[in-house]
Amino acid sequence: MSTDKYGTDQAPDCYPGTDVLINLLNLQNAQDLDEAERYINEVAAETLDFILPPYSLATLKQIHRTLFERVYSWAGEIRSLAISKGTTRFCSPEFIEREVAKEFERIEAANWFEGYRRDQLVVSVAESYGTLNVAHPFREGNGRTQRILFEYIIVNAGYSIDWSSIGRQEWIDACIHSFYTSDQPLADIFDRCVGTSLVELDY
Numbered sequence: 001m002s003t004d005k006y007g008t009d010q011a012p013d014c015y016p017g018t019d020v021l022i023n024l025l026n027l028q029n030a031q032d033l034d035e036a037e038r039y040i041n042e043v044a045a046e047t048l049d050f051i052l053p054p055y056s057l058a059t060l061k062q063i064h065r066t067l068f069e070r071v072y073s074w075a076g077e078i079r080s081l082a083i084s085k086g087t088t089r090f091c092s093p094e095f096i097e098r099e100v101a102k103e104f105e106r107i108e109a110a111n112w113f114e115g116y117r118r119d120q121l122v123v124s125v126a127e128s129y130g131t132l133n134v135a136h137p138f139r140e141g142n143g144r145t146q147r148i149l150f151e152y153i154i155v156n157a158g159y160s161i162d163w164s165s166i167g168r169q170e171w172i173d174a175c176i177h178s179f180y181t182s183d184q185p186l187a188d189i190f191d192r193c194v195g196t197s198l199v200e201l202d203y
Contacts (some may be wrong), residue, residue: 004037006192007147013081013139015028015175016149018030021033021072021139021140022032023071023072024071024072024073025068025070025071029174033071036071037068037071037141038071040067040068040069040071041067041141041144044066044067044068044069044070044166045066045103045148046201047066048063048066048148050124050152050155050196051152052106052156053152053156054104054112054151055088055098055107055112055149055152056101056104057078057097057100057101057137058091059152060100060132060137060146061076061078062076063145063148063149064137064138064141064145065170066146067141067144067148068140068141071144072139072140074139077104077134077136077138078093078096078097078137079093079095079096079137079139080137080156081093081139083136083139085172085178088175088176088180089132089181090135090136091134091135091136094138096135096136099131099134099193100132100133100134100135100137103110103128103131103132103135103194106128107128107153110124111155112156112157113125113153113157113174114156114157114158115157118159118194118196118197120192121157121159121181121194122187122190122191122194123187125153125190126178126183126184126186126187126192127183127186127189128150128153129146129178129186129190130148130175130178130179130186131145131181132149133146133175133178133179134178141193143171143175147163153187155198157194158196158197158198159196159197160194160196160198161193161194161195162193162195163193165192165193166189166192166193170189171189174186174187174188174189
């Protein structure tokens with residue numbers, strides 16, 4: 001089984017003798033690639049327009065392609081390799097489309113969480129984020145892609161969202177907890193990031 005960039009026994013999509021993914025920038029140092037990715041992502045994210053539901057795997061592909069098309073030739077494509085981070089093994093490639101579709105169907109059945117109270121929304125998006133993270137449809141960049149999708153979902157549900165208080169390691173730790181034990185750490189993150197209602201309600 002192949003592992004992702006956090007492993008050492010890398011697949012053919014990495015530069016020989018490294019765990020650095022082959023990229024369009026030909027950067028073969030992990031830190032250089034990481035810094036370039038994040039700068040390009042920030043610039044590319046500014047070009048994305050808000051999307052109304054329905055959302056689907058196609059939405060995730062569109063976001064991923066926009067964020068990574070200057071970095072990877074496979075931007076926007078579903079991974080074909082089995083990957084893991086540490087002891088966390090993500091969805092096998094052959095099941096990704098099915099599992100992602102099931103989760104989007106579940107969110108759609110909940111009317112994209114429209115009309116939810118803030119506390120309901122926090123719990124619901126945490127659960128869905130954890131589920132989609134396990135599917136991990138792309139070789140790299142899943143977290144950044146998912147957060148933009150969830151911005152759409154949360155704003156469409158009528159709330160503001162700001163990720164700036166959450167560090168990278170906190171996201172990783174919360175996703176690990178979601179995989180093994182509980183969605184509560186993800187819910188805690190969303191509770192800190194989801195703001196007040198964007199709509200003034202007249203009771």
